[in-house]
Amino acid sequence: MFFMLLAVFAFIVLIGGFKFFQIKAAMAQGANYQPPPEAVTTIIANQEYWNSTMSAIGSVAAVNGVTVSADLPGLVSQIDFTSGQSVNQGDVLVRLDTKQERAQLVAAQSQRDLSKLALDRTQGLFAKGIAAQQALDEAAAEYKQAGARVGEIRATIERKTIRAPFSGVLGIRLINLGQYLSSGTPIVSLQSLRPAYVNFNVPQQDMASVRVGAPIEVTSDALGKSEAGRISAFDSVIDEATRNARVQAIFDNSDGKMRPGMFVQAQLAHGTKLTVIPLPASAVSYAPFGDSIFVVEDVKGPKGSYRGVRQQFVKLGPTRGDQVAVLTGLKPGEEVVTSGVFKLRPGAAVTVNNSIQPGNNPKPNPENS
Secondary structure, eight states: OOHHHHHHHHHHHHHHHHHHHHHHHHHHHHOOOOOOEEEEEEEEOOOOEEEEEEEEEEEEEEEEEEEEEEESSSEEEOOOTTOOOEEOOOEEEEOOOHHHHHHHHHHHHHHHHHHHHHHHHHHHHTTTTSSOOHHHHHHHHHHHHHHHHHHHHHHHHHEEEEEEEEEEOOOOOOOTOEEEEEEEEEEEEEEEEEEEEEEEEEEEEGGGGTTTTOEEEEEEOOOSSSSSEEEEEEEEOOOOOEEEEEEEEEEEOOOOOTTOOOEEEEEEEEEEEEEEEEEEEEGGGGGTTOEEEEEEEEEEEEEEEEEEEEEOOOEEEEEEETTEEEEEEEOTEEEEEEEEEEGOTTOBBBOOOOOOOOOOOOOOOTTTT
């Protein structure tokens, strides 16, 4: 029994020692393992000077914009416009039926003429001393009343001829020929597009850097290019809920692409310059604990130096197109990884292949915009 236990113990020691040296060799091999380098693209950091700008979300508004409505009730007898048409101030849009008013006008004109004859007759008699002053005054009053009645009916007829109150572009027609319109029934939208306003909000702490007449640019996917304008007015009050001030800018809008209600991105220059290092947005690794980039440099390893990366936390500034500005944490001349940052870790080996670079245009023009 003793020799049997001794043999089992020796067997266990032998197997345990074999496994110990086997695991130790595997650990040594793993410690010496160097993963293959990751393929990345890089860019050399260069310092630039950017004009500091303020960004805001704005909406386009017409200088003059109304929904043309019926002033008096009536039946539509004539429509003199088409949807989307440009009109001038005073152009006739709609005529309502005025047969009854015109008949009343003829009767009122006849009564006015009769009152004029009566007035002339009374004036002749008064001059001869036959008629009293009271009769002359009554005849004059009747003539004025008849004339006022004629003017009232003519005004009613004119009010049933609906005209464009100002020059602009019409919207989609909301009525049909022969339709009965009540007072206030909408007919068509009329917007004056040249020039156009853009309204946006500015925080109260930035009010001191914004002045009337300052240049401003707006962009939108619908515009295709930026539009230049100037600040025209400030609201007289500040919103108590947001502490923002409403600002209005005016634009020539010569091509008419800015339409009321359109969403735009406003860029307002502050007049100061920032010293920045622009990088492609793909070069930044965003994280809750801080934004960082990877700098390519020579790294010392167990087997000597190799091309690796160093993680560097940076402070970011404004963006322009494909670029983001780095304010601090990066020095000019350093080589920065621009793509593939998601697969890197501090000290990772890299190989640089710049045959295809990510977008780095401050004013890109996407195909689908």
